[in-house]
Amino acid sequence: LRPLSGCRRLEELDLHGNSIANIDLSPLQGSGSLRVVDLSHNAISEIDLSPLSECEGLEEVYLHHNRIEKIRLLESSSLRVLDVSSNRLRSIDLSPLSRCVSLEELYLHNNDIDSIDLSPLSECKNLRVLMLYGNNIRELDLSPLSYCDSLEEIYLHCNNTGRIKLPSCRNLKILNLSYNRLKSIDLSPLRVCSELRALYLFGNNISSIDLSPLSECRKLRIISIASNNLQSIDFSPLLNMDSLEVLDMDADLLKEIPTELREKALRRDDIFAIRVGESIFIPLFSDHAREKFRAGAISIRDIYMEIKDTAEYLRRLDADEDTRVAIATYSVLRGLDVREVLFSFRFVESVAEDLKAGEVPYDPLSKVCVELNGRRIPLCRAFDWPLTYISDVDVASVDSRKICVLSVSVGKITGFICVIPYNATIEELSKYEPL
Secondary structure, three states: OHHHHHOOOOOEEEOOOOOOOOOOOHHHOOOOOOOEEEOOOOOOOEEEOHHHHHOOOOOEEEOOOOOOOEEEOOOOOOOOEEEOOOOOOOOOOOHHHHHOOOOOEEEOOOOOOOOOOOHHHHHOOOOOEEEOOOOOOOEEEOHHHHHOOOOOEEEOOOOOOOEEEOOOOOOOOEEEOOOOOOOOOOOHHHHHOOOOOEEEOOOOOOOOOOOHHHHHOOOOOEEEOOOOOOOOOOOHHHOOOOOOOEEEEOOOOOOOOOHHHHHHHHHHOOOOEEEEOOEEEEEEOOOOOOOEEEOOOOOOOEEEEEEOOOOOOOOEEEEOOOOEEEEEEOOOOOOOOOOEEEEOOOOOOOOOOOOOOOOOOOOOHHHOEEEEOOEEEEEOOOOOOOOOOOOEEEEEEEOOOOEEEEEEEEOOEEEEEEEEEOOOOHHHHOOOOOO
């Protein structure tokens, strides 16, 4: 780079995608106009960034996807973005970054870092994003980040972290600690995180957790504690959390969907999905804007959807793919302005032998329509639900030339509906496979 030593007006140096193994940045020392240095996707194994400390206008440095094992960082009050991800670092000294008061984004993910001191970052008041995922950090103290008033996103997933101390960042929105080795975690520092939107703790070994600190996180929308060793949880701190939309507990040891959450979902219309194991409970609430709902392509066995009488804006109900769907309605979808229903075939497990309502042969699915609430709705896929334990069946003719709608009563719950081809026997239905 020696010929560049006199290029005082140089603003961007882009050398990415070469096979550079060694580079001396000293010729760039004092380049006051330099804003961006991109050395990504090379073969650099060792680099000294300190010569760039005197580049007064430097804002972005990209070194990702190299083979860096040793690095000396720069001190720059103008630096906003530093990306050293996807290298071979085992350790890194962040102390020079205490002078980088304008730093907004720091990317250190996908290295092999096993320990790191984050205290120098306490001076980075403008830091918004910290990515440390994909390393080998066994123990981590995030408390120095409590001084980073602008910090919004922390990604620490896919480490080997067994112990962690959380920060108290008032503007934190996303905290991802998934796929680590945490057996327990103290959430109390999150009490002040009033802007928190998403908390990911799935894929750990957590056996117990106190959710009470989250009661102050009134904007929290997503909590994922799936794939842990949780057998019982006190969910009462979440009952007044109006913003909560998704609570993921898949693959935990919980035996059933917590009663208090099910009641909350039906009462307040504010939880979008509660997932436990292979089942998902979805109160299909209306936010006065939701017109479509899709439940297909989900790796779950059962979906329970409560169509609320407030869901007046629902137009499209899509539960295609390999899902078994049960819709419990207050009025068998009556009163809803549904215009399209999409479902896939499922074998009817048990149907009374006398369920025959005509001799009209089955027509291609593309021609099938169902008349509901006075509107003919196209059925792009025929559908059926398991009818085991049916105590009463009321067959109502709908578009009698093609299909029938079964309005059934299961115990005290009414409103399960099932659409099947006319004159279909158990033997015939068993031949149908999910489309």
